[in-house]
Amino acid sequence: xxxxxQSPRHKVTETGTPVTLRCHQTExxxxxYWYRQDPGHGLxxxxxxxxxxxxxxxxxxxxxxxxxxxxxxFLLTLESATSSQTSVYFCAISLxxxxxxxxxxxxxxxxxxx
Amino acid sequence: xxxxxxHLPTLSVQEGDNSIINCAYSNSASDYFIWYKQxxxxxxxxxxxxxxxxDKRQGQRVTVLLNKTVKHLSLQIAATQPGDSAVYxxxxxxxxxxxxxxxEGTQLTVNP
Numbered sequence: 001x002x003x004x005x006q007s008p009r010h011k012v013t014e015t016g017t018p019v020t021l022r023c024h025q026t027e028x029x030x031x032x033y034w035y036r037q038d039p040g041h042g043l044x045x046x047x048x049x050x051x052x053x054x055x056x057x058x059x060x061x062x063x064x065x066x067x068x069x070x071x072x073x074f075l076l077t078l079e080s081a082t083s084s085q086t087s088v089y090f091c092a093i094s095l096x097x098x099x100x101x102x103x104x105x106x107x108x109x110x111x112x113x114x
Numbered sequence: 115x116x117x118x119x120x121h122l123p124t125l126s127v128q129e130g131d132n133s134i135i136n137c138a139y140s141n142s143a144s145d146y147f148i149w150y151k152q153x154x155x156x157x158x159x160x161x162x163x164x165x166x167x168x169d170k171r172q173g174q175r176v177t178v179l180l181n182k183t184v185k186h187l188s189l190q191i192a193a194t195q196p197g198d199s200a201v202y203x204x205x206x207x208x209x210x211x212x213x214x215x216x217x218e219g220t221q222l223t224v225n226p
């Protein structure tokens with residue numbers, strides 16, 4: 001295990017409600033990421049963080065926000081959930097964000113928006 | 115990585131056989147590659163990696179081959195076991211954009 005815990009692991013929510021997913025790491029890695037995984041698209045980067053309070057957008061960031069108040073915690077928030085955000089969300093960590101550095105994944109959070 | 119639509123390519127092998135899973139990558143500027151294994155209901159798990167200055171790298175029961183000329187990666191699993199059943203996908207690091215791009219993967223099924 002890469003020392004990554006995601007919560008909740010499964011959630012069903014209604015359209016228009018806010019949702020927050022939490023990622024906690026015990027590896028003291030600088031970089032943390034949120035990906036979503038959908039059939040036909042593979043893993044796509046939503047947002048990432050390169051330090052406390054330092055975040056940046058990925059390729060599919062619309063409708064999502066993130067926060068990192070501590071090195072070990074990275075939160076993903078859907079301000080107003082939509083059905084298109086039904087997906088599996090993976091948190092990941094890495095020491096750096098350069099070629100040669102492996103990204104390790106958590107076990108995933110299954111989100112269904114009805 | 116390769117995009118294959120809604121249905122993953124599948125590979126079915128008998129227990130004990132060797133498996134070869136292929137991946138075509140898209141960017142000639144990519145210089146680091148990773149293979150992941152993803153079991154149903156779980157997160158991707160790192161298997162093995164290879165840098166572009168290498169052609170081959172071996173791990174425990176796994177070997178990755180890199181052919182930069184045709185932009186092709188393969189993952190070879192020796193003596194495949196039922197526990198190897200999973201989706202396997204490759205990822206490529208594009209140095210210029212500091213971007214890791216994932217393929218969609220291949221579903222490996224091992225028949226006892």
